[in-house]
Amino acid sequence: MAAVRLRLRPNDDSFYEFFTKAAENIVRGTELLTELAMPKADVQSVSERLVEVEHDNDALTHELYNRINSSFVTPFDREDIYQLGSQLDDVVDHLEAVGSLLYLYGLTSLPSLPREMHEMVAILDQQARLTAKSLPGLKAMKGLKDYWVECNRLENEGDRAYRMLLVRLFSGEYDALTVMKMKEVADELEAACDAFEHVSNTVETIAVKES
Template sequence: MRFSLRPQDDAFYQFFSNAGKNLVRGMEILSELAVAGADTQSVSERLVEVEHDNDQLTHDLYNKINSTFVTPLDREDMYALGSQLDDVMDHIEAAGNLVYLYGLSELPAPPREMIDLFDVLNAQARITADALPRLKGMHNLKEYWIEINRLENDGDRAYRMLLVRLFSGEYDALTVLKMKEVADELEAACDAFEHVANTIETISVKES
């Protein structure tokens, strides 16, 4: 049985759990863009709201860390995890915002490969949100980071295939430039989920 002299303050773990729920909310909103004729302005505005909620969570987490003498996990790890969860949300929000600002709703439908990226990100968000509450007991986390890494590889493949589609001549040059910026944000979100998983793996090793 593992013993720890660290206090088990539930407030810290609740911050991380709430951030995970925000990522699921964000991806549910962003995925509305997979449907032709989606209200891109509404998607963008709602993503901004979720991103602001996440910023406040991160701010509250940092304040809690700074005001706590002994934290349940290493301070550096909690700072890193909070920042990386916020990074994921920033990339999700940026992708939705660019679709609206660039007027990409005028396209008949998003490329199938972009929808594949949405699917990968949705899966990453769900299993991350499921894993974060288990940080307190460090239970069954290895399967989580292995699956996140596998999904990140799927995201890389979908991103490369999306680039092939964009540069196939199907779209005009200006649309290609706009859509590539969106694709870059989606791919960055996939990578950011992997960074979260890597930090959780580091925490798990330290605490085991």
């Protein structure tokens, strides 16, 4: 496992640093998912690296919580920082679950995954990059509205792709057990998409309080 080190300096920057690092780690996660969804991916290697991403995020979150508990002053409400950390963690958990289920259910041995599943992975990757680009804006409270509006738009797009994916899964193209397996993966993709929106909702809450 690659070690993640987050220096917690006595000033507040460590909080912003956490959000930046966590979001960059999440981009690693969606890149791995994109790789995994490709035909002939080295499935075992990729899903092991996804588990690493999850462990790295756990380590980051743990440091964040320690930092919250040991700080007299925090840049914004303690509970909002806590929630943001926990919601970034949820994103990673769902990304890891997608990888593990694709692997455990043997779905990556199919000639190809449904087109709508690729669409959902692409949307998650866009949400991840947007989040990584925008969270550093928490420091100066800049550019955040564009972020949450766009993140919400992507979540709506993800919802549509999810609905269309289910229509395809239930169309008779696959046998019942394959449908059930893919449905589990689809649900995790959709939960990841929602989880990104929860992050952006919390950023909105913080920005509204600060304004």
